[in-house]
Each structure stands twice: as structure tokens, then as C-alpha cells.
Amino acid sequence: MSRLGNFSTLGNRLYSGETAVEVVGRRKRWFASFGIVLLLAVLGLGVRGLHFSVDFTGGSVLTVPTQSLSTTEATSIAVNNGVSAPVVQQLTVTTGGAGHEVTVTTPVISATTENTLKADLAKAAGISVNSITVQTVGASWGHQVSKDAIEALIVFLVLVTIYLAIFFEWQMAVAALASLLNVIVITVGVYAWSGLEVSPATVTGFLTILGYAIYDAVVVFDKIRENRKQFVDTDRLSYNRAANLAVNQTLMRSLNTSLIAVIPVIALMIGGVLSEAVVLQDIALALFVGIAAGTVSSILLAAPLLVWIKERNPSVAAHTAKMRAKAKKEAARAASGAEDAQVQQAVPVGAPDPGPVGAGTIKIAGRVPAPGSGTPQREVQPRGNQRPQPRSNKKKR
Structure with missing residues (x-):
């Protein structure tokens, strides 16, 4: 129960500054980590590449209702008919009773090849040729879809950059844009390594997760701007410390928001499988990877990158150096005060003298001078233990 109680109050402790997660101070570590992930994503694009659906490349989709035809047999039939790189999938359907469907997706093929392929698939499945449905997508239409998707992405990035530059700062716009590009490359790399097709549903999910990513970054940047006015402008914190505090103050909010958003996505993914x-x-994977990458990027990349850009400004760098010097002085003063307190606690000022500490020593304000320090040394008799004075031998007259 105590651990649950501590976890429930973690957000309050992070917000108040009682505890902190060092994010900005370890930005080199985060930059290196993201660099490795981006390198893996680029390698995925170079080695495996993206598999675009027929909606982008153009071609035909042949749907074969069958109980016996396997995907291996369908692939072999398509290759034997001269179809290059066919995509064959088996689906379970409930229309007209429980059964299966095998879909064969091909590039743009001639009408003769398509008819021959239909006949061979129908023979292998034991059905009539008319039972096979064909959906044809022209190459020009697929090219238009690809062009529209790229234009939509560019327009989104431009509008986000303009918004942040106007209502926040241009440095924040640059950091947010870099974070979004990072999310894009990671998501595309995951799709390349997974081998799944990039379909219009994938693009829909892809554009959706960019909204989540920019939302988290805007929340962090807004808190950084608030902390700058409250702490940096009043010489209470340096810019990097105020930014790290802002990340900690919004950390639990970002994690909780992303967790709530990813739960239905996981359910959607399980349902699709x-x-x-x-x-x-397709859409569930895009949403899952995008939300995860967007959350991590807004916390570990956007804010540290913003601080790195801001510290290139001479005024911010000078203020940071000033605050560091101030912190060092306060630390030295605190250490000196702690040392005095320890000595005074060992020998309280004004307490009865327990006796000479060493031969011919003297205590001043609770301190014992070191031998040979040049301080006049005299023996101080403890109070209440005065030596008796010798009586005079003279008689009173």
C-alpha cells in the first residue's frame, strides 16, 4: 500500500520539485539514443523498403472464395502466370456462412493475363470463374493518392511550424518540427521492418498520430514559457533548470494521456488480428507506434533540443553561467555553515567548560586553536571549581 501511495503522489512531488527526473541535463544521452533508432529506421527503408498497397501503385485485387485453396498455391499460380511480386492473403469471412477468402493482389497486368489467372485460381479452388471478383485500380489513380498524401503531410508540418513560431517562439517551432520528423521516420522504419502494406488507412492513422505528438510538445513548451517568466526572469533558476522542471511538471500528464489513448488502439489491433x-x-499499428514515439520524443527530444538551441543565444548562456556561479556560492556558504554548526554542536557556546582539552589551550567561540597557530594560550579555570586561596598567617589586631 505504501508503494501505491508513493506512486499516487509522484505527480505532486514532480510538480512541486520535491523529486525530479533529470531529462535536460542528460540530453546528449537522449540525442545519441534517438540517433541510433533513426539509423535503424533508415536501414529498414534501405534494406526492406516500403510495401505500398494497390491503392498507391495501381493493379488488381482478385478475391477467391474457397475452403481448400492455400496462400502458397495461390502464390504459385500467380507467379506461373507471369505476375511479379504478388501479395496473397487469406481472410476469414462470415458472409453467406463461415468460410475463407484468398485475395491475390497484383501489379497492373493485361486483360489476357488477368483472365488466365482467374481461370487457374477457379480451377484450383473448385469454383466457377464468375465466383471470383476483381477490383482494378489504375496506376494514375494510385499516383494521385500518393501525391495527395505527401501534400497533406507537408501542409500539416508547415502549419504547425507557423503556429508555434507565432504563438510561442521560433526555437520552439524548430524543436517541435524536429520531434515530428523523428516520429515520422521511426514510424516509417517500423513499417519497413514489419513488411506490412502502406494503405490509405495507414496514412490516416499516420496523420492522426502527428496530432498526438504535437499536442504533447505544445503542453511541455507552454509550461516552459510559464516557468521562464516565473523563475528565469526573476533570477531564481537558469533556463535549462526551468525547462527540466517543466518536463517533470507535465510528465505524468503526458504519460496518462498517452496511456488512455493507446488502450483502445491495442484493442483495435487485437480485433484486427x-x-x-x-x-x-494497418491503422492500429500506425497509431500505436506513432503515439509511443510521439510521447517519448516530446519528453526526451523536444524539450532538450529546445534548451540546446536557446543556449546558443549569448544572453541565455550568460544567464546560465550567472546562475551556476550563484549556485556554487550558495553551496559553499551552506557547507561552511554546516561545518560551523557541527563544531558548535560538539562544544556548545556558553556551556560549562568540561576541563582543559590540552595543556595550555584556550577555546574561543567554541573553537579550539591549533597548536602553533600563534594564538596566545593561557589556561582558563573552569567556573565553579576555583582553587582555594591560602589563608594569611597575620593575626588581626
Whole structure:
């Protein structure tokens, strides 16, 4: 119960500054980590590449209702008919009774090849040729979809950059844009390594997660701006310390928001796997990877990158050096005061003298001078223990 209680109050302790997670001070570590992840994502694009759906490349989708045809057999039939790199999937359907469907996605092929392929698939599945449905997508339409998706992404990034530059600072706009590009590359790299198709549903989920990513960054930047006015402008904290405090103050909020958002995404992903609905799997994976990457980037990349950019400003760098010098003086003063307090606690000022500490020593304000220090030494008799004076031998007259 005590651990649960401590966890429940963690957000309050982070917000008040009682405890802190060092984020800004370890920015080199985070930059190196993100660099490695980005390198892996780029390698995924170079080695495996992206598999675009027929909606982008153009081609035909042949749907074969069957109980016996396997994906291996369908792939072999498509290759034997001269189809290059066919994408074959098996789906479970409930329309007209429980059964299966095998979809064969091909590039743009001639009408003769398409008819021959349909006949061979129908023969292998034991059904009539008319039972196979064909959906054809032209290459020009797929090219237009790709162009529109890229234009939508560019417009989104430009509008976000302009908004942050106007209502916040241009440095924040640059940091947020770098964080968004990081999320884009990581998500694309995951899709490259996974081998899943990039479909319009993927693009929809992709654009959605960019909204989550920029939301987290804006929350952190708004708190940094507030802390700058409250702590930096009043010479209470340096800019990097105020930024780190802002990250800690918004940490629990960002994590809770992302956790609540990712729970239905996980449910959507599980539902897509169980129902073998490829569209659900595509959009769920894009949302899951994007939310996770956006949350981590807004915490460990956006704020540290903003501080790194701001410290290139001579005035911010000078203020940071000033605050560091001030902190060192306060630390030295505190250490000196702690040393005095320890000595005074050992020998309280005004307390009865327990006796000479050493031959011919004297205590001043609770301190014992070191031998040979040049301080006049005299023996001080303890109070209440005065030596008796010798009586005079003279008689009174």
C-alpha cells in the first residue's frame, strides 16, 4: 500500500520539485539514443523498403472464395502466370456462412493475363470463374493518392511550424518540427521492418498520430514559457533548470494521456488480428507506434533540443553561467555553515567548560586553536571549581 501511495503522489512531488527526473541535463544521452533508432529506421527503408498497397501503385485485387485453396498455391499460380511480386492473403469471412477468402493482389497486368489467372485460381479452388471478383485500380489513380498524401503531410508540418513560431517562439517551432520528423521516420522504419502494406488507412492513422505528438510538445513548451517568466526572469533558476522542471511538471500528464489513448488502439489491433482484417491492423499499428514515439520524443527530444538551441543565444548562456556561479556560492556558504554548526554542536557556546582539552589551550567561540597557530594560550579555570586561596598567617589586631 505504501508503494501505491508513493506512486499516487509522484505527480505532486514532480510538480512541486520535491523529486525530479533529470531529462535536460542528460540530453546528449537522449540525442545519441534517438540517433541510433533513426539509423535503424533508415536501414529498414534501405534494406526492406516500403510495401505500398494497390491503392498507391495501381493493379488488381482478385478475391477467391474457397475452403481448400492455400496462400502458397495461390502464390504459385500467380507467379506461373507471369505476375511479379504478388501479395496473397487469406481472410476469414462470415458472409453467406463461415468460410475463407484468398485475395491475390497484383501489379497492373493485361486483360489476357488477368483472365488466365482467374481461370487457374477457379480451377484450383473448385469454383466457377464468375465466383471470383476483381477490383482494378489504375496506376494514375494510385499516383494521385500518393501525391495527395505527401501534400497533406507537408501542409500539416508547415502549419504547425507557423503556429508555434507565432504563438510561442521560433526555437520552439524548430524543436517541435524536429520531434515530428523523428516520429515520422521511426514510424516509417517500423513499417519497413514489419513488411506490412502502406494503405490509405495507414496514412490516416499516420496523420492522426502527428496530432498526438504535437499536442504533447505544445503542453511541455507552454509550461516552459510559464516557468521562464516565473523563475528565469526573476533570477531564481537558469533556463535549462526551468525547462527540466517543466518536463517533470507535465510528465505524468503526458504519460496518462498517452496511456488512455493507446488502450483502445491495442484493442483495435487485437480485433484486427483475430478477425484477420488487414485494414484494422494497418491503422492500429500506425497509431500505436506513432503515439509511443510521439510521447517519448516530446519528453526526451523536444524539450532538450529546445534548451540546446536557446543556449546558443549569448544572453541565455550568460544567464546560465550567472546562475551556476550563484549556485556554487550558495553551496559553499551552506557547507561552511554546516561545518560551523557541527563544531558548535560538539562544544556548545556558553556551556560549562568540561576541563582543559590540552595543556595550555584556550577555546574561543567554541573553537579550539591549533597548536602553533600563534594564538596566545593561557589556561582558563573552569567556573565553579576555583582553587582555594591560602589563608594569611597575620593575626588581626
